[in-house]
Amino acid sequence: MFSLRSLEVFYWAGRLRSFSKAAEKLNTTQPTISQRIGAMEELVGEPLFDRMAKPIALTRVGRTLFGHAELLLRQVVAMERDLELNRHLHCRIRLGVSETIVHTWLSRFLEQASRRFPNIDFDMTVDVTPSMLVALQNGEIDIALMLGPAVLEGFTCVKLKEYPLRFYAIPGLVTGEPLTYQKAPTVPILTYPRNTYPFDYLRELVFQRTGQPPRIFANSSISTIEKLALDGIGVALVAEGTLGAAKDGNILHVPSEIDLPPLRFYAFYPLGFGSEMLEELAAIAQRVASEDAHAE
Incomplete structure (x- = not known):
């Protein structure tokens, strides 16, 4: 009959619909996954996966086995939890x-x-x-x-x-506080990358109010945003509490009429x-x- 390890291999291959992803999940190799599945199919006498499908899919027999495998594996986990064995598992x-x-x-x-x-x-x-x-x-x-x-x-x-979103800049960079919608198209704003909520929301909000897009310098690294803000390149727009320089007082919170929902x-x-x-x-x-x- 199937070992628990074979059932686990089969379960993750079926759930992820990929032998390679199952191998990554289980910290093993794809040939090992294929060998386990092949041995199970030989025992059952029928294919468990439709390998011609993209991605692979469970066959009718595979779907039946999948339900039983999940039930058995859940029972094993419940036993390990009750005995507190999961605490010691590597x-x-x-x-x-x-x-x-x-x-x-x-x-x-x-x-x-x-x-x-x-x-x-x-x-x-x-x-x-x-x-x-x-x-x-x-x-x-x-x-x-x-x-x-x-x-x-x-x-x-x-x-x-x-986390509230806040504007930060070195002293003197933004004159005549607060930072208004009208100033946003003229002052570089250092913030998160394209296709993230702060970038897209800020751009749309300023464009609706002024008819012009803001000057956004996008970057995926908060450390880089902080360094550019310290160098006076622009105003940082980041989550409150993420800039060490703000805690040290080297960068100051800039009041703004631009109000964005929190992260x-x-x-x-x-x-x-x-x-x-x-x-x-x-x-x-x-x-x-x-x-x-x-x-x-």
Whole structure:
């Protein structure tokens, strides 16, 4: 009969609809996945996957086995949880995280997560939300702490924290405060990349009010935005609390009549088997984010 490892391999190949993605998820090789699936198909006597489909798809027999495999694997996880065995399991979590969180409470999250799961290893990717959404859906990361909310089939999201968007500049760069809509097309604004909420919302808002687009210098690195702001290149528009120079007083908050909704961050992770530890990690992130808010 099938081993639990074979059922796990089959489950992830079916869920991700890819042998290569299943191999990445399980930290093994694609030939190993193919051999496991081939042995299972030989035992069943029928194909479990339609390999001609793009991406691959479960056959009728494969769909039947998938339901049973998920049920058995969930039972194993429940047993491990009741015996607290999951605390001692060595595993690798692929974490996607927005840079705003990197500059605020990521270290505290990693510290508390490692305390709860001492043998956990994190592979971290710092990226913008659109890229992480694709990576989540493609099974390339396991959990993402990023902007939301968003509706993703097969995923859930847990709200973490809101960050007000603020303008910052070196003293004297913006004369005649506050920063008005009329000034926005003339002063370079250093902010997040294209296809992110702050860039798109700011551009549309200023264009509607003035008939001109603002001068936006987009960058995916908050550290780079901070360096350019310190050099007097323009006014930084970032989440409150992310610029170290603002805490030191080298960059000042610039009052503005341009009012943008806050950045709202969520933990996204897939539903179903394999999400038990991710659910706990999301709860830890929620608690740490809440503690961060109370500390302000």
